[in-house]
Amino acid sequence: MATISLSEPDAAHAAPPHARAVRLPTQWLGVAPFFLFAIFFLIAPTAYLILGAFQTPEGTFTLGNLAELWQPTIRAAYWISIKVSFASAVIGALVGLAIAVAIVRGGLPRWVRGATMTFSGVASNFAGVPLAFAFLATLGRLGLVTILLRDIFGFNLYATGFNILSFSGLTLTYLYFQIPLMVVIITPAIDGLKKEWGEAAATLGATQWQYWRMVVIPVLWPSFLGTVILLFANAFGAIATAYALTGSSLNIVPILLYAQIRGDVLHNAHLGYAIAFGMIFITGMANVFYIWFRTRSERWLK
Template identity: 80%
Template sequence: MTDATFSDPAAARQSVPPARAGGLRLPLQWLGVAPFFIFALMFLIFPTFYLVVGAFQNDQGEFTLANIASLLQPSILAAYWISIRVSLASAVLGALAGLAISIAIVRGGLPRWVRSATMTFSGVASNFAGVPLAFAFLATLGRLGLVTVLLRTWFDINIYGLGFNILSFAGLTLTYLFFQIPLMVVIITPAIDGLKKEWGEAAATLGATQVQFWRMVVIPVLWPSFLGTVILLFANAFGAIATAYALTGSSLNIVPILLYAQIRGDVLHNPHLGYALAFGMIFITGLANVFYIWFRTRSERWLK
């Protein structure tokens, strides 16, 4: 339908001057974006909404807070807690490491090829997640992994004897860093580029030390994009399941894995508790997103 309208040259020519196309043609204008909105509603917003509503209903379809209350049972709380810890740790560590690498390649006076190689690699690694990533880390730091074996034979260090386990909080965090750090590099490098060399020179001529310049200009300028990216990385890790599932099976009890098991086999014996579990995930990432938007607008207040 919409296509037919738009391919009619006569209609198109009538609506040429955008100024005149305003009020009268409003419904026709909306036809242009209708497919997008219908798609978004049907396959993004309604399905999510369906779960959110379900989280507040009992089997009879009546309103209840019982499902949300059931989230407070120890095993589910523990799942949320470890998910938040892994996501937060990998987001913060990934952001700091990514920031350091970004500053090094933009500001460190390294040859040009270092920067372009790093950016290319980051583009690849930030998209290298999921099951294969888990394989790579099992081959590296698993019980028979190359690094594990070399540390044992060369330096007589048995990392598993020291309490390390790839199937743990530390192991999962270390694995997630493989896509978190590059994602940070990809996102934050433009922001570092935005730090003008002249700012540093202006600060120097005004008598500021490097430390003063960083404290008064660099950190305040970078802070919103840094924090915004941390939150994005957090959401990125919080919803990830494939890596963790392939790495640990279901031995590590994080929320996405719990939800996965619930969808497959109703392990919680209450469909509405599954909805509540999903609602909890959206709630946490949504909360993070509110911060993200807030910091974005702050960042934009300064930078144009």
Template identity: 75%
Template structure:
């Protein structure tokens, strides 16, 4: 009777095969990140220090400090800060209401579903929606004038302005704040409130001495993320204001694609400045998020 011998694969070979499959699974993401993030970023950085004929120069960096470009950066920073603070404040209270406010469960599920959609609603559709709603012939504008005799634009309001762009940005900033902050509020343990109550702390003292110090890294980190989110937005601003509001993304678009302004290398320098600002903001967000996660473990 012939015997059948079987040979088992060494554990090291099995582990190596599993690791190969794991790396193969993330390969599409790595290729996507390299083609659409890493290589374009390196191309922008190199181009910021070159002349149109390929020679090294620092003139593009020096030109960033001209009054027009500094003004564009300042307006972009103001819009980003205003929309981030407004989105963070309103988003915090919305998230607090559905997580800790005792509202029915269906309110939370509805808000989270809406936030998931609204946080990605931007660009030309969002600009058109606000023009159709708050423009000079928008639905709300006409409703207020015809039914209440209130002319919104007689107060100095202008949708195609700093204030109008800030309100428009807050449409996707508030839902993003809700989505990111809700898990942090879920992480607040009931035992902390109970312990504070046993020790005689009031509700205000609990929030001031326990809850807010724990939530502060999440609040500040998410606000920084909202700032970076608004600072790099261009489609909504361009579709809403055109070139009437001089912000950095629109100025960058004019330098690279425009018919009048066309200095691609200066555009690369503008993009480099945006990368530095948003990169610093995102780095601080990651640091604060890691600190918040450490507190909630």
């Protein structure tokens, strides 16, 4: 620090203005590869689709593509996607939180925490096609749990209307990577809850519930909400699991978009852009909400 901060202002004062102008881009050269990479392969392709969503095939501006999203098939696809993502995010977050609290604060042996964290690291990355296979082998018509329930308890799972190729089946499957992801992210936040806060609250006469309501929940809330939104986006964009599980029988948005990309099933390329735009819009709005909430209510955060 010392040598740089000592030499830099001197150079700035001594050198004529144009020398300074030369300095600036060399600084930026260091990060140029990163920004070029991001612009070419992340931002531009996304922007291309977003612009396309507002254009007719002839290139004039239109809101027609967005309006067409309102047709029943597409609307239904968005709705089921939102439902599955929301349910798996919220349930995953709550269950993940419960598990994290249990392993951090539950007084369980040390190895339980270590094992849970390692396993969560694995399971949160065990998504996609193989996960679908695993759940078909578990809860499919010939799955182990389905058969055991039938043979031992005489309980026919599929007679209850359950279907692994449905909203509830997909949600249950998504939880397999959502819960561990929550555990991985929220455990450090729970570690950050100081034991003394609970003791201070107790000496001040607070019950366990009052302590949770007035301190723990407000303190954890930003991380919790942030993770829920991450989980939501995680599920909303996921396609491999659902596609391998249900083929195209469950019409969630990514599968619809997938079919559109492969074969222009909607007979309108720009409607495909609009669907993509809709997906970014929804995950983007979730994040905007989160940022708004955080800046508004968390003045105590540094």
